[in-house]
Amino acid sequence: MTDGRLAAVLAGCTPFAIPLATTFRGIAHREGMLLTGPSGTGEFAPFLEYDDATAARWLASAIEAAWGQWPAAVRSEIPVNAIIPALNPVQAATMTTRAFIDSGSTTVKVKVAEAGQTLDDDLARVAAVRSAQRAAGIADARIRIDVNGGWNLAQAVTAIAELDNVAGGLEYVEQPCATLTELAALRKKVSTPIAADESIRTAEDPMRAVASGAADIIVVKVPPLGGVNRALEICEQAAVPVVVSGAMDSSVGLASGLALASALRELPYACGLGTGALLAADVVATPVVAREGRLSVRRIEPDPAALAEAAVRMGSAQAAWWRKRLERAWNAGANDLVGSLVTA
Known part of the structure; x- marks a missing residue:
């Protein structure tokens, strides 16, 4: 029954x-x-x-x-980054330029450590993104990379140094290693800020990443944490900077991330909610994409x-x-x- x-x-x-x-x-x-x-x-x-x-x-x-x-909003617009998948350098540069022209995104998150690719592939991709930002005349250009736990500690130390160099300085590195032990050790070996993503959304206790000294920043996705209100509780308990990110949502699904980002007292980084640009179709008539690097906070209906x-x-x-x-x-x-x- x-x-x-x-x-x-x-x-x-x-x-x-x-x-x-x-x-x-x-x-x-x-x-x-x-x-x-x-x-x-x-x-x-x-x-x-x-x-x-x-x-x-x-x-x-x-x-x-x-x-x-959802909790009450304290801001009406959310700054968002563009996302560059693990593409070849020409594609990555084109996508970076297009993201700036179409949505005004000055911060770019670049995927690295893709299965079947090498560090040289990642270096070429990040260098192409940086070159495209410079060619576009972006004054406040920033690059962050997302590793999805793809490196061990030794690989992370080497790769971060090289990628930071070609990027002209990385804003932060997202989930460079899979375990909290590796992340905590890595933070002592590099100066680039370390962000925890999988260590937050897949953990039984999301607070362990912060308590164990494994993260300078936490990346928070609403659905894996059970909703906006629960995610907000975690952000408030963490007492470190938060980046709100999406999970390849439709435009309707993005609304929950916008609701969380709008309720945070502080939002020092662009959020990973610009994934609407990666969709070829949507469940809305007009996909939710950034304008001047920002998304408006609102309920979104199909x-x-x-x-x-x-x-x-x-x-x-x-x-x-x-x-x-x-x-x-x-x-x-x-x-x-x-x-x-x-x-x-």
Whole structure:
């Protein structure tokens, strides 16, 4: 027998599949479910490899968006960075220039340490990005790199020194090593700030990264932490600078990241919420992209025609799979986290 609250959640669900303009971390498209409730629309789109316990936090975030309330905003605009996937130098330079022309982004996050690539590939990519920034005349150009835990300690020490040199100074390095022990040791060996990402969003206790001395900065994504309110609690407890980032969300899903960033007392870095530029299609009529390097804070609702097209793109079999996944995520913990928000 289906829980009445789960039935209410399922009644407001619509599947979606949207292609990416460029393959990102081996992903060619994003898919999931949009949940509509009395507060608006939330997005449930945990990556396919995530287990049900992890997916439960993503569902809690979506239910909070659709049925709950977000904290009050203290700012109306959020500065955002552009994102450069692990492309060849020509593509990376072109994308950097385009990001500045189209959205005014002066800060760029460059993916490095991609499987099958070398440090020389990364150096060429970062050098091309820096050259493109200079050619565009960007006065306050900044480069940060995202390693996704791809280096061991020795590799990180060497790579950071070389990449910092070709970048003309790195703003920070995101998750250079996989473990907190390595990150803490690395902080003692390099002067470039170290940001923790996976060590926050995949940890049973996100505060361990800070308590263990592993991070100068934390990168916070709303869905893996169970919603805006829970993510805000973590940010306030951390007492280190925060960068709010997205998870390759649709424009609807980006709203939760904007809500968190808008509620932080301090926001010293551009946020990783400019991922709308990486989508080839969306669930809104006009994708959420930056203007003059900033995004406006607002609730974002799907366009019926765009969402209908995205639902057809997924197909009935995959839509049924997602519906079952949502049910499992509810039973794996989302019910306990936010079930009280839902009225049957």
